[in-house]
Amino acid sequence: MKIIGKLLLALALLALATGAMAGTLEKVQQSGELVLGVSEGVAGFSAPDSNGKWAGFDVDMGHAVAAAVLKNADAIKFVPLASKQKIVAVSSGQVDLSRGTTWTMKRDCKQGVDFTVVLFYDGQGLMVKKSLGVTKATELDGASVAVVSGTTSELNVADFARANNIKLETVVFESKKEAFNAYVAGRTDAFTTDVSQLASLRAGAANPGEHIILPETFSKEPLSPFVRHGDQQWKDLVTWVLFGLIEAEEKGITQANVLDMKAKSQDPAVQRLLGATGDVGSFVGLDNDWLVRAIQAVGNYGEMYDRSFGPKTALNIPRGHNNLWTKGGLIYAMPIR
Amino acid sequence: MSEIKTFVPTPDSPPPLTSTGVLRWLRDNLFSSWFNSLLTLLALALLVRVVPPLVSWALVHAVWTGGPGVCDDASGACWAFIAAKARVMLIGTYPPELAWRPLAAGALLAGVVAATVSGRCKKRVLTGLWPVFFAAALWLVGGGAGLETVDQSRWGGLMLSLGLAAVGILVSVPLGILLALGRRSGMGGVSAVCIGFIELVRGVPLITILFMASVMMPLFLPPNFQINNLLRVQVGIILFSSAYIAEVVRGGLQAIPKGQIDAAKALGLSPWMVTVFVVLPQAVRHVLPALIGRCIALFKDTSLVIIVGLLDFLGMAKAASQDQLWLGHEVEGYVFCAAVYWVICFGMSRYGRSLEKRGPQTNR
């Protein structure tokens, strides 16, 4: 009977637990760590290194937020998420912040998540073998294309074919790596996914020079970290930390000179940004050193980009769209004031 | 009456050479008829086609040591990749400075396994040893009580596979026994519930249960009642495994002669005492080899958790091949995984078979 009593108690607790969710900021500060959803291993974005430490662009983004909120860039709990899980994981509050994912209307409005800032403008592209002699995507009539399941790329490629009145046979794979291997092995003529990942996979191929990425991108893939819908405070915080990193690059603030700049810069925008004047930190519920810590942890946006995709990496993806607006790209931060 | 002679057996003589030599063996075992000879030749042809290229790839042209980039021009396997990634594949993203803890747990595991397999320990000692080992391993890996805690999100690799399988078995065996007893309880309601559960779970693939655990379960639960992904997947595995174990145990329950129950009842034992002291011990002993078969199946099945984002052994092998410094060595990772899985599963199946041979009675 004792056991049954305990069981009933547990059930009652379960019933009571049906309440409102606490604010994410509070939760993160209380638990002392940020729960970050990462991929199961995508080169450049997030993958464990030989020491078992997660590294990559999305991981740095997490470090910046952790540094701003918790004053400790490493206070992160990494949760690998499969494509099918990532939205539910965020909307149900299992992770506080998820890796960059294509920002679509349906996800934003219908699936219980809110997007923050686009950190990586990707677009779906096509890669083919040089030996094929193809220069434009529309020349691929009748070709077969490897795509990854459960992503928007599957739908984009079908739309593209219908719009241009060409026939493309798609072969769907569970993961990018399988799809790419199939393409390299000659199972398909072309391989499609976001251009960044085309580049990343090409870098890992036996002969990277054999493959070319066609000039067209036939989709917009703005990759943005996202948070749970309805937690405005947390969404604002993440958004402005990320804007801060972009603003820092624009103002020439780097990991190395951030303290110097804070002390010496005469630029009022820099002073506001680094908390030398004003109280922008309090707008998002933090102290005034919030961005200094973030920049100390990972540097500005450009440094972050170079660390994962820059010329010194195996991926070597040119900045392109991901350059600052001042340099012809799309990366643009709203004014911090 | 004639004189009685004494019979002296002729001493054994050795068999004729023609029935022992290598040639004879070849003839008996490989070329006993034209059909057998044909089979032998076909088999040899197959071996010649398969083995040399394999050896050349895996051994002759392989690269064994070195850092990133050392394999760029190799035509054989890149075992240096495995060497560099061994730790990640074995213990995942576990903090490197604390790596001794899972290793110690592994050593403990090896010790307990050796004690079990040697067959020298008393069964009572073993049944005590395993739970103690589990507690120790959990403490070593997870921390607490003097050790720094390591969050579950950092458990991965082979350690995670073994952990998922071990906890899965540990919890699902009692649960399976309860289900089996419930199914045979004779109480309509309870047995209907048990049958329903068992058949429902056994009727669907593990993947759908894992999907359910990782994608659907958060929708079932209240918003701030959160269970992490690992635990949910573990629950899914336990539910899945317990249904199968229930069926195995049911087989054992059915094999118990009715006389045993009658005898126990005649001694005045109450029904539950009959079950606990007489029926269950015999049933479990009877199905021990089959249970080990389930352990193997479960261990292999844990490789599916990769589909719901847990980086187990196979998952870590895949993730490791995504390291920018080591891109493009997936096959070696798979081969390494296959070898490790094979050794563990084959070892378990051998142990199961030896138990079967020893027979249920001699099991102290």
Add this chain to the structure above:
Amino acid sequence: MDMSQVVIDVKGLNKWYGEFHVLKNIDLEVHKGERIVICGPSGSGKSTLIRCMNRLERHQEGTITVDGTELTNNLKGIEKIRREVGMVFQNFNLFPHMTVLENLTLAPVWVRRMPRREAEATAMRYLERVRIAEQAGKYPGQLSGGQQQRVAIARALCMSPNILLFDEPTSALDPEMIKEVLDVMVSLAEEDMTMVCVTHEMGFARTVADRIIFMDHGEIVEQNSPEEFFSNPQYDRTKLFLSQILHH
């Protein structure tokens, strides 16, 4: 009766299981119509010897000639001999998935190419002989041990063999069933069937056998007519065996 014709001729037979020497220099002639009982302690090689006679076991040295055909690796010869030689086993070895009648007609139809109707008629005749015709439609699992062994004997008879080999046909039976099987064997003996029986039924040996062969340690210790064998054993070993088997 023409007792002069040798139907089984074993010469210098040697057999090893691996390194173990099971049969040592066996010489044995079985004449047409002769009834031979082989006895001896367990492990003496007697079962192996008669299993060699229809090549259920292969020997390494010596020759076995049955009905003029020497047993070698030649499959045709083996098939021919097995058609001529019937065998009854200790454990009956009926096919459990076939009815009694199917057990009996299997070989005549598939080996002798006998029309099924004819085979069934023959089978029923033999079932009547062993007095279990009413069980024809049952499965072996539904019969008692004694009944099963009688079916097995009928099965061997259906191939109209010239020679019948019995490998301890009564050892797996309960005492009250031994008699019903022995009765059938005695009636067969009365019809001048050539029979080689491995058995410990000394009563049967005394009444039926023309010759008794005693084996130990893989060799024939002595062979004699029943009267001589029981009343006047030549060897101490035989005597010991007889005292153990007759007065237990």
Add this chain to the structure above:
Amino acid sequence: MQAFRLKEQLVPILTQTLVVGAILYVALLLFQNTQANLEARNIASGFGFLSVESGMPINDSLLAYAPADTYGRAFLVGIVNTLFVSALSIVLATALGVLVGVARVSANWLVARLAAVYVELFRNIPLLLTLFFCYSTLLAFLPAPRQSLSPLAGVFINNRGVFAPRPHWLDGMGWVVLALGLAAIGAVLLARRSKRLRDETGRGLPAGWISLGLIAGLPTLAYFLAGRPIDFDVPTLHGFNFKGGMVLRPEFTALLTGLVLYTAAFIGENVRSGIQSVDKGQLDAAKALGLRPGSIMRKVILPQTLRVCIPATTNDYTSLVKNSSLAVAIGYPDMVSIGGTIIGQNDQAIEVIGLWMAVYLTINLVLSLGMNWCNAKVRLVER
């Protein structure tokens, strides 16, 4: 005494009420939570989505399908694909499994060893890993479309699949079908006559050979007499790939190969233990009756083997059907793969997972019923 009786009756009823009640209570709680959660996240519920246009391409379908079709149609394609690959795998795995099982007990040492290595290798490696391997080796060894292997005229094998001519029926095909039907009837009559002959005279006819000739010959004759009424749509290299004809794609082939190799190892073990479970005396008795090795296997050993094999093999069959869901890992559009895409696009996980479970349960139920029927047929009659 009365109280004792009452207690004895009351306890089970109480226990049952408690257990069932607790389960219902938990179910209710979960249901309420789910409702609230779905509402909070703005996720639709119900099966309405099945009639919405899917927009998703499926590359390998036995049914006519286009992205403009509905999700319902897409899911149906998945069910058919699952059924197809499972059914074909069961047939092939059984054939290979029996072969392996017989090889395991073969007198040929090398063959027995190879079979043992095969069985131990595949049984002890996760199927998922086997599938990854099958797929990558298959692709690695097959040539590109332009360098296709062509073992027969009109048949092409390359890393896009196996292409074969697709026959189109023209007028006059009726005659050929008629001839085929006649030949089939003839073969049945022949088999009956052969059995009767054997029953009467002991000698049958070489019915197998004559039937083969009949079934192959008669339609061929009719085909030429009717003026060759079949037109073949021969696959031709067109741009990047072959067009026309029938095609067996590598994803399908790899899944099939993996499932067959994996399951055959288990079935082989069943067959081996089945054969070994047959008492050695059975073999002695059959030999002593003069039966030939072929007859011994067919008439004595295998029928008894089935008894042991069938229950274990039933489990292996149902596992195979469930394992076909691993198609998702190598890109074959089975029910789980397509359902997964639907979840990704609609978030209606509950409905899709429910559908999956319903379909798998139905397949396995039918399979078990069929196998139980077989089992009843081969069970031994005992006292």
